[in-house]
């Protein structure tokens with residue numbers, strides 16, 4: 302059975318370009334309920350931990366440096382089949398390949414600075430939600 306929660310982050314470049322408000326509008330337009338949300342800045346060690354699953358990939362170090370380079374907004378989103386629904390809604394990982402009108406197509410500037418993160422499984426959504434939020438911070 303698929304879960305109903307996913308974890309997103311508005312990445313440093315999208316935040317710096319002041320796309321946060323527009324992305325939150327898109328979240329709501331897409332029928333996702335914001336269960337928790339916070340602005341924060343990851344340390345390098347936190348970014349390393351968050352993206353640990355990619356530690357053997359060639360882009361890992363650059364990704365960690367980028368994700369700890371400036372403020373981000375993390376949020377838990379709720380919807381039926383949330384992980385898959387959110388991944389479909391934001392578009393392909395590479396903004397150049399993301400369908401027109403998707404968040405990554407509209408606000409992403411590169412594979413790394415692809416505007417927003419999306420959990421890739423229910424299991425990782427749980428782990429990632431717990432990474433940012435305690436039970437008391439979820440509504």
Ligand code: CMP
Nearest residue numbers: 355360364394412413414415417418419
């Ligand atoms: P995200 O959804 O945050 O999950 C892992 C991130 O790694 C992904 O978005 C991209 O920003 C980044 N990524 C994935 N593949 C590559 C790649 N080939 N080169 C650089 N960055 C990548």
